[in-house]
Amino acid sequence: MFTIDGLTWDIPCDIDRVMEVRPSDISGLLMDKTWFNDVLGTYLRYSVTLAANPDDMTAYYQIMETLNAPVDGHAFVLPYNESTIQITARVENVRDVYVMLPGGATYWKGTKFDVIANGPTKEQALGEVIARGMSPLPDVSGPREGDIYIYTNGAWTPYTAPSYADADDMQF
Numbered sequence: 001m002f003t004i005d006g007l008t009w010d011i012p013c014d015i016d017r018v019m020e021v022r023p024s025d026i027s028g029l030l031m032d033k034t035w036f037n038d039v040l041g042t043y044l045r046y047s048v049t050l051a052a053n054p055d056d057m058t059a060y061y062q063i064m065e066t067l068n069a070p071v072d073g074h075a076f077v078l079p080y081n082e083s084t085i086q087i088t089a090r091v092e093n094v095r096d097v098y099v100m101l102p103g104g105a106t107y108w109k110g111t112k113f114d115v116i117a118n119g120p121t122k123e124q125a126l127g128e129v130i131a132r133g134m135s136p137l138p139d140v141s142g143p144r145e146g147d148i149y150i151y152t153n154g155a156w157t158p159y160t161a162p163s164y165a166d167a168d169d170m171q172f
Helices: 058-067 127-129
Strands: 002-004 007-009 014-023 038-048 074-080 081-100 108-115 149-152 155-158
Touching: 002 058, 007 058, 014 074, 038 074, 058 081, 058 108, 074 127
Parallel strands: none
Antiparallel strands: 002 007, 002 074, 014 038, 038 108, 074 081, 081 108, 149 155
16 A cells, blocks of 8 residues: 555555665765765665556556656655655656457556655764764755855854955055
């Protein structure tokens, strides 16, 4: 059982889960032959295989229309350990098989699709980053080259250098 955009689907299925601990672009092998792993976070990927009931295809058609909607993401509630997790994710690789039986009866089967989280489900907190010796970075949208931020009172704030009078025109 899983939920897409608030609609619960009680369709028999197999769900395969992958937890990808994704490194940043600056990760890699250092000159001392050690691996520098700058982790962005843990991203979830689910592959779902549905077992459609050929006698009642209404729910199947509804889920297929939801899955192939051209949107940037859906709200999914999927199994996670002993509970569930809600993620915003995109849908990729929706596929199924058309079956035609003798006598002209038809149905769709073998429906599979991938659910890929749009963002990380786990990230290191600032204290964890500092404790591991990494450089903390401010969570700022649209920074410009040369911007300086300081971490004070539990938050990142832009640093403004004090302004001094121009000493070129001062006489002593």
